Structure formats: structure tokens, C-alpha cells
Amino acid sequence: MTRKFENKVVIVTGGTSGIGLATAKAFSLEGASVFITGRRKEALEAAVRGIGGRVTGVQADMSKLVDIDRLYDAVQQKHAHIDVVFANAGGGEMAPLGAITEEHYEKTFATNVKGTLFTVQKALPLLRDGASIILTSSTTSVSGTPAFSVYSATKAAIRSFARNWILDLKDRHIRVNAVSPGVTDTAGLNELFGNGDQAENTKNYLASLIPAGRIGQPEEIAKAVLFLASDDASFVNGVELFVDGGQVQI
Numbered sequence: 001m002t003r004k005f006e007n008k009v010v011i012v013t014g015g016t017s018g019i020g021l022a023t024a025k026a027f028s029l030e031g032a033s034v035f036i037t038g039r040r041k042e043a044l045e046a047a048v049r050g051i052g053g054r055v056t057g058v059q060a061d062m063s064k065l066v067d068i069d070r071l072y073d074a075v076q077q078k079h080a081h082i083d084v085v086f087a088n089a090g091g092g093e094m095a096p097l098g099a100i101t102e103e104h105y106e107k108t109f110a111t112n113v114k115g116t117l118f119t120v121q122k123a124l125p126l127l128r129d130g131a132s133i134i135l136t137s138s139t140t141s142v143s144g145t146p147a148f149s150v151y152s153a154t155k156a157a158i159r160s161f162a163r164n165w166i167l168d169l170k171d172r173h174i175r176v177n178a179v180s181p182g183v184t185d186t187a188g189l190n191e192l193f194g195n196g197d198q199a200e201n202t203k204n205y206l207a208s209l210i211p212a213g214r215i216g217q218p219e220e221i222a223k224a225v226l227f228l229a230s231d232d233a234s235f236v237n238g239v240e241l242f243v244d245g246g247q248v249q250i
């Protein structure tokens, strides 16, 4: 049986953990040549071993333009074009208004907003006409969370990129969509919630607020990303697809 992404070239930034790792695995299983990035060398090597198939790891901090250039240089050594960019690298920390530092602001915007912008812009010369770009936003793009305003603002910016870039890329028929996960069980989430029992308690509490009655798994976000990347979504453009168990609909 033909696999959905056979001979496609797919970029997954932040592909060493959580949502990015699950998505890179799913693309690889569907036959894609996948390039993943992450800052930590050991995590990158472990992810490459775990994903299997045709996967290349490029150690890169997506907030740094020279690192993004290195990623696309590595792609060009093997391929003439890119079919899918999943700009997913990101994260955030808690800081209530009144305790927000310049460093917190700069770091969060550099990774999430600057990183996403230049990951996509620098991919343009290699992107095939008709390619698909998926950006990782978050339910926080449309809803409030205590002590999470800077992160949430970055995710609203990312959602806005999708709306605007579909116009900039119109003539090339490149689709741009945002995927907005709700609470999803990843290392990044556990770290945010303080790990261990504290993280479990917070996750259980949040699960009780979600209509689906549980938090999400990274593989569930991956399925939505593969849908948006595929021809099945050929007329889906500029949307924000919430994958959140119904959290932001109530």
C-alpha cells in the first residue's frame, strides 16, 4: 500500500520530544524523509534512533538565524525541495504580570515568534509550490491562563502569521495552517507544572475541566498535523485547528 508521505521531504522543528517527536515518527512511518531539530545533542541523537526510517537530526536553536541556515543547508545536501514544514519548536514559562522580566519576554518571543517566522521564511526558496506549512499555536491563543500571558501572546502571534501568510503565499498555492493543542502530556508540560506529584495533580485538575475528560497525547496532535499536511486537507487554509478535547469551545 502506498504511504501518504512517500518521497516527501518534511521538516519538524523541536522534533526531539513531545508533540514534535510524535509527529516526526508519524511522518516517518508514512514514508517521509524527515529532518528534526532540537538544541540538546543527546536528545537529538536519541530521537533519531527512536524515529527510524529516513530521518536526519540537525542540532539547532530555532531562535538563531545561523542555526536555521544550517538546517536548510543540511536539507539541500540531500534534497532539492521541501514538501512540508512543521514549525513546532517552542515553549514557555510561568510569570504573572508584575513579575515579567525582560529576559522572560525576550526568550519566549525569540523561540516562539522569531523562530517560527524565520523557520518559515528561510524555507521559502526550497518549498515546492503547493507545499504545506503547519505552525504550532496553542489554545492559549484564544483563552486566558494565569501567569501565562507572554507565552499566550506568542501563540496568538503565531495564529496571526497563518492568516497573513496565506495571502503572501497565495500565488504559490502554499497552504498555511495552525494546529492548537490543548493540554498535552509531554515533557515540556510536566516541566511547566513542576514534574512529579505536583505535575500529576495539575494535569488531573485540568483534565476535569476538559469535555473529553482527559488531557491529550502527543500522537493525537500528530494525527491532526499529518491531516493538515496531506492532500486530504487540500482546501483547508489559514485555519486554527484546535486539538484540545473541546476545551476552548465551552
Ligand SMILES: NC(=O)c1ccc[n+]([C@@H]2O[C@H](COP(=O)([O-])OP(=O)(O)OC[C@H]3O[C@@H](n4cnc5c(N)ncnc54)[C@H](OP(=O)(O)O)[C@@H]3O)[C@@H](O)[C@H]2O)c1
Residues within 6 Å of the ligand: 013, 014, 015, 016, 017, 018, 019, 020, 037, 038, 039, 040, 041, 043, 060, 061, 062, 063, 088, 089, 090, 091, 092, 111, 115, 136, 137, 138, 139, 180, 181, 182, 183, 184, 185, 186, 187, 188, 189
Ligand atoms: N504540551 C502542551 O500542552 C502544549 C499545548 C499547546 C501548545 N504546545 C506547543 O507545542 C510545541 C511542542 O511542545 P511540547 O509540549 O511537545 O514540548 P517538549 O516536550 O518540551 O518539546 C519541545 C521541543 O522543542 C525543542 N525546542 C524548544 N526550544 C527550541 C529552540 N529554541 N530551538 C530548537 N528546538 C527547540 C525541544 O528540544 P530542545 O529542548 O533540545 O531544544 C523539544 O524537541 C511547543 O510549541 C508548545 O508551545 C504544547
